[in-house]
Amino acid sequence: MTEQPLITLTTDFGTRDGYVGAVKGAILSICPSARLIDVAHDVPPQDLTGAAWTLRRALPFYPPGTIHVVVVDPGVGTARRAVAIKVAGMTLIGPDNGLFSLALDDLGRDGLRCREITNPAVRRDDPATTFDGRDVFGPAGAWLARGFPFEELGPEVTDLKEHPTPRPVREGASLRGEVVTVDHFGNMVTNVTRAELAGATRLTLRLQDGDAEVNGLYTNYEDAPARTPVLLIGSSGYLEIAVGNGSASRLLGLGRATTFTLEILA
Incomplete structure (x- = not known):
């Protein structure tokens, strides 16, 4: 066990009901030396896509271990499984429902090991049927932080669930894409990557059903004109529809799953 093992928490619990506090208490009762870091607790309830994007943004910046x-x-x-995944020097613990898919795509799956968490030694006694965060996932993370052998968590898993993720489709000089998440600021993050725009000198994005057209690729939000949607590459490397000092989603009245056609001129 490291002197102060680092455990992060990402949930859709919110902060008002004490659920996060209960998970932290369960972890610290097993591993009092753990450093607990809150990644996010305001993922929209039951939103697997939102959770997957939260992890994609955050996980690469944590240290090994x-x-x-x-x-x-x-x-x-x-009957969905509780799983622990070892990959790229880190351990991921949670439900086997696909929420790790995007992070694993980015981290790579070479050397990935996965176990179902079935060993009663790493679960709370008499667990509730509705709070695996407190009774299974948190305690399993704490026991691993204390040095519990990963291979003893339970049986090996080789068929992790995948969460379907829309991919852009190229049609000549155009891409058909989709808004995959909207961040706290109202920026509409698409599934088009920086690499797919290499060499582009001009972009024109037409939103679904011709509702609106967005032109101009900016490098920051401040330079974008007020109340005018523009395009930029966000910090995660994906094309965004944004508004300078405002919410593109609110201005356009559109959100996730909005489709578009992107014309690319080289």
């Missing part, structure tokens, strides 16, 4: 406990779990209490 970090244990990430993630609880966005609409299937809690059902």
Whole structure:
């Protein structure tokens, strides 16, 4: 066990009901030396896509050895598996419902090991059927932080669930894409990557059903004109529809799953 093992928490619990506090208490009762880091607790309830994007943004910036406990779990209490994944020097713990898919795409799956968490030694006694964050995921992370052998968590898993993620489709000099998430600021993050725009000198994005057209690729939000949607590459490397000092989603009245056609001129 490291002197102060690092455990992060990502949930859709919010902060007003004490659920996050209960998970932290369960972890600290097992591993009092753990450093607990809150990644996010305002993921929209049961939103697997939102959780997947939260992890994609955050996980690459944590040091090796970090244990990430993630609880966005609409299937809690059902036959869905509780899993622990070792990959790229970190451990991911949560429900087997696909929420790790995007992070694993980015981290790579070479050397990935996965176990179902079934060993009663790493679960709370008499667990509730509706709170695996407190009774299974948090305690399993704490026991691993204390040095519990990963291979003893339970049986090996080789068929992790995948969460479907829309991919852009190229049609000549155009791409058909989709808004995959909207961040706290109202920026509409698309599934088009920086690499797919290499060499572009001009972009024109037409939103679904011709509702609006967005032109101009900016390098920051401040330079974008007020109340005018523009395009830029966000910090995660994906094309965004944004508004300078405002919310593109609110201005356009559109959100996730909005489709568009992107014309690319080289």
